[in-house]
Amino acid sequence: MGDQSSSRQDTQTLGPHRQVSVMDELILKILWDLKKEDFETFKWHLNKEQLEGCEPIPRGRLEDQSRPGVVTLMKDYYGDQRVNITKEILKKISRNDLVERLENGQSRSKAASPLSSSHQGPDTGNKKLAQRIKEKQKPSLEDKYKDTPEGFEDSGKLNPLNNIFTEVNIIEGDSKGVNDEHEVWQIETASRKQRKQDTYIKCNDIFKLLSGQTITIRKVLMKGIAGIGKTISVKKFVLDWATGKANQDVDLMFVLTFRELNLIKDQQYSLLGLLQEFHPETEGIENINLNGYKLVFIFDGLDESKLPLDFQCNKILSDVKKTSSVDVLLTNLIKGNLLPYALLWITSRPAAAKKIPLGTYIG
Ligand SMILES: Nc1ncnc2c1ncn2[C@@H]1O[C@H](COP(=O)(O)OP(=O)(O)OP(=O)(O)O)[C@@H](O)[C@H]1O
Numbered sequence: 001m002g003d004q005s006s007s008r009q010d011t012q013t014l015g016p017h018r019q020v021s022v023m024d025e026l027i028l029k030i031l032w033d034l035k036k037e038d039f040e041t042f043k044w045h046l047n048k049e050q051l052e053g054c055e056p057i058p059r060g061r062l063e064d065q066s067r068p069g070v071v072t073l074m075k076d077y078y079g080d081q082r083v084n085i086t087k088e089i090l091k092k093i094s095r096n097d098l099v100e101r102l103e104n105g106q107s108r109s110k111a112a113s114p115l116s117s118s119h120q121g122p123d124t125g126n127k128k129l130a131q132r133i134k135e136k137q138k139p140s141l142e143d144k145y146k147d148t149p150e151g152f153e154d155s156g157k158l159n160p161l162n163n164i165f166t167e168v169n170i171i172e173g174d175s176k177g178v179n180d181e182h183e184v185w186q187i188e189t190a191s192r193k194q195r196k197q198d199t200y201i202k203c204n205d206i207f208k209l210l211s212g213q214t215i216t217i218r219k220v221l222m223k224g225i226a227g228i229g230k231t232i233s234v235k236k237f238v239l240d241w242a243t244g245k246a247n248q249d250v251d252l253m254f255v256l257t258f259r260e261l262n263l264i265k266d267q268q269y270s271l272l273g274l275l276q277e278f279h280p281e282t283e284g285i286e287n288i289n290l291n292g293y294k295l296v297f298i299f300d301g302l303d304e305s306k307l308p309l310d311f312q313c314n315k316i317l318s319d320v321k322k323t324s325s326v327d328v329l330l331t332n333l334i335k336g337n338l339l340p341y342a343l344l345w346i347t348s349r350p351a352a353a354k355k356i357p358l359g360t361y362i363g
Pocket residue numbers: 149150151152153164165166167168224225226227228229230231232233301348349
């Protein structure tokens with residue numbers, strides 16, 4: 001079994017309050033990039049002895065295990081060796097491209113770590129600036145989301161969101177068969193009536209893994225029919241953060257709607273420019289190394305998107321200061337080329353969810 005104390009060594013502080021195992025997130029990202037058959041072969045190898053002193057994981061524990069479940073098992077069984085074992089198995093299944101990606105991710109996380117001595121100087125300044133921006137952003141978002149229109153948006157009357165909000169039943173959706181091969185989780189906004197067999201999560205827990213909650217889900221796709229409460233859940237999530245009620249480990253939040261993005265779809269922006277366009281209160285973020293902070297991006301209403309979302313042909317972009325089309329920015333953010341540690345929540349009516357297609361996250 002992995003040694004608990006040593007397996008904690010790769011836990012880094014990302015942002016003032018965030019404790020997260022970067023290694024687990026890296027491995028999870030790699031596993032999501034494996035096609036179903038390759039993932040099954042990966043699990044088969046985990047049942048064989050990999051490195052001396054590392055116990056194989058029993059087959060019974062691996063069967064039917066999801067990718068996040070496998071990450072948790074690897075941490076339990078292999079501790080600090082889990083990255084090396086991941087590399088060994090990836091080589092065996094001829095995915096040297098992913099070995100390289102894992103290694104790049106490891107060096108990037110070391111470079112981005114505020115614990116890294118080479119970053120001591122600039123980080124101190126950045127932290128103060130980030131704190132100032134956060135202090136400015138919270139009241140601004142509180143103001144924006146504290147009241148919500150009664151009924152559908154055109155009634156004109158505003159109500160305090162906290163008075164009208166009833167918790168929405170969110171269930172883990174049909175990830176099997178539909179989106180099993182990439183890392184967007186399907187979460188379905190179920191009807192308000194709770195079914196017994198389902199496990200429900202609250203909107204404030206949207207990024208937490210249902211079992212154990214030790215791993216953060218990086219991307220969530222929330223599907224639900226018109227009027228079921230997707231937008232209102234987004235607003236409540238943001239309001240609860242802005243008023244200090246939940247998710248206080250998050251440093252900054254960016255909320256964009258596809259309706260608004262449509263209006264600028266033919267313009268050129270850098271990611272930082274785009275964010276400041278929608279969130280002017282974050283003026284100055286260009287001076288922060290955003291990879292060192294916990295960021296949440298919410299994109300509401302994928303069904304309204306007029307962006308091509310061309311995951312196949314769009315060029316790769318990893319520089320947040322480089323100007324490009326809005327479509328390139330978005331596809332690279334979703335793929336994880338831009339801000340690989342940022343959390344993403346996309347909402348959509350069910351039929352439009354396929355605009356983020358299968359198997360396009362590799363690369
Ligand atoms: N959980 C809830 N608590 C209180 N009111 C709700 C809730 N869910 C929905 N409503 C009411 O229904 C209206 C429509 O909800 P919302 O805008 O969140 O739907 P949606 O899922 O985003 O729909 P669309 O697909 O059309 O964007 C809200 O303005 C609100 O009045």
